[in-house]
Amino acid sequence: MTSGLAWTDTTVRQALGIPAGVPEPGGSEADLRFARICTDTREVGEGDLFVALQGERYDGHDFVTEAAAKGARAAVVSRTVEVDNVMPLYLVPDTLDGLAGLACSRRRALAGQVIGITGSSGKTTVKELIAAALRGTFVVHQTTGNRNNRVGLSLSILDAPINAEFLVLEMGTSEPGEMATLTGIAEPDHVVLTTVGEAHLTGLGSLEGVLSEKIDLLRGSSPSGEAVIGDEPPLLAFAAREVRADAHISGFSERADPDCRGAELTQESCGRYRFRIWDREVKAGLPGVHGAQNLLMALACARYLGADQSSAIEGASAVTPGPLRGEAKTIGSLTIVLDCYNANPQSVLAALELLSRLPGDGPRVAVLGSMLELGSHSRELHRSTLERALALSLDLVVATGDFASSGRPAAGPDQPELIVAPTIDEGYSALRSRLIGSETVLLKASRAVAMETLVDRFEADFGSSTGGILDPGVSPTGVRQGNA
Secondary structure: OOOOOOEEHHHHHHHHOOOOOOOOOOOOOOOOEEOOEEOOHHHOOOOOEEEOOEOOOOEHHHHHHHHHHOOOOEEEEOOOOOOOOOOOEEEOOOHHHHHHHHHHHHHHHOOOEEEEEEOOOOHHHHHHHHHHHHHOOOOEEEOOOOOOOHHHHHHHHHHOOOOOOEEEEEOOOOOOOHHHHHHHHHOOOEEEEOOOOOOOHHHHOOHHHHHHHHHHHHHOOOOOOOEEEEOOOHHHHHHHHHHOOOOEEEEOOOOOOHHHEOEEEEEOHHHEEEEEEOOEEEEEEEEOHHHHHHHHHHHHHHHHOOOOHHHHHHHHHOOOOOOOEEEEEEEOOEEEEEEOOOOOHHHHHHHHHHHHHOOOOOOEEEEEOOOOOOHHHHHHHHHHHHHHHOOOOOOEEEEOOHHHHOOOOOOOOOOOEEEEOOOHHHHHHHHHOOOOOOOEEEEEOOHHHOHHHHHHHHHHHHOOOOOOOOOOOEOOOOOEOOOO
16 A cells, blocks of 8 residues: 555546546546545545455455445446445456556656566565665565555555655566566666576576566666676676676676675674775674675665765674574574575575585584476486586485485485485484484575475474564465565
């Protein structure tokens, strides 16, 4: 929902492409005004405009009467519905397109600049880091959670306050053409591409398909804006420079530009890193080399956009892992690292590298669950990722789901012990007898696997933990709002 913008019958019609004077079911009033745009009847208030979205598990048209009873002044629908309380209905071919049209209108009414962020992994984290880096200098609005598809992006724009100087928006894609659609809605001034890897191959087909789709964000952005690109993998920087020769390449490799290349990368406690940039020492609040890479990218973006460097470093360095994104829990004497919000070969290997490098003397255990949406490449990628996991300095690997069915790799010298189990519950049962209580255990899988449910079993066997498990990727209405 949104406030702070004068939504009237005229502006709504213009946004939806409905000519003035066309009769709508229920009638219309020229001086009709709306307080907010809303898609969830549980949040409808007096004077709202309700958009009847259709999701996999529900149809908003079934709730138009309820919206009216709660005070909605009109509704956007794609078919005529019976409404107990007489109110105007704006009839459009597709209500999702209608929501996007309202968001486009809102975006163009805002004076603030839009930063669009995408990547196969790290985009939610980089979004948080950029917002934190900018907030000490500017008024910032950002995507909540990972609302990064057509629904989530539109709602994020509609939520923006009129005084926002920067909108930091996450944009995800799982099929060809989706990124072009999102850029058409957000019209980004500046862009950040974190990385590309084998993700959503069911829709995008191959790494090349993923790359082309992600680069569409760059193609659809303002040529006069800033573009910050991660230096991994090498093909990303090359492809970005073909579209924008002035793109800034950020990272720790020689591929990175000198003005956004980090130096003296050094591991500290808890798997976190420090590095130097612009003659300043920076300490990451996020663990892993990828945490330092994401922080560096955010700081580079903030610098190019004019943020005060000291406040940018202070703000972004204070960002810590979000729920299920590398958060650590202490359960008895165990350390459980929950990194099961997203999984593709690239992110799994980054998490395993972090686990292998964590300080401490206790055994390192990785529990791996299926990486979803890899299409025809799934078996091959699960097998190759498992083989690489077994080459790391770990003590035990538990392969479940698609990792288990990809085939057991041949045993090698100094290889960690391998447990193969069809399900995560069976994997835990096999793992339990091998735990002595002092291990660091990584839980890594795609979100739909729900591997965080193992926390209850760890707590039952080893003691209680602090903190909670959240799922910011699913809206209260049941419409999934995030893509990779």
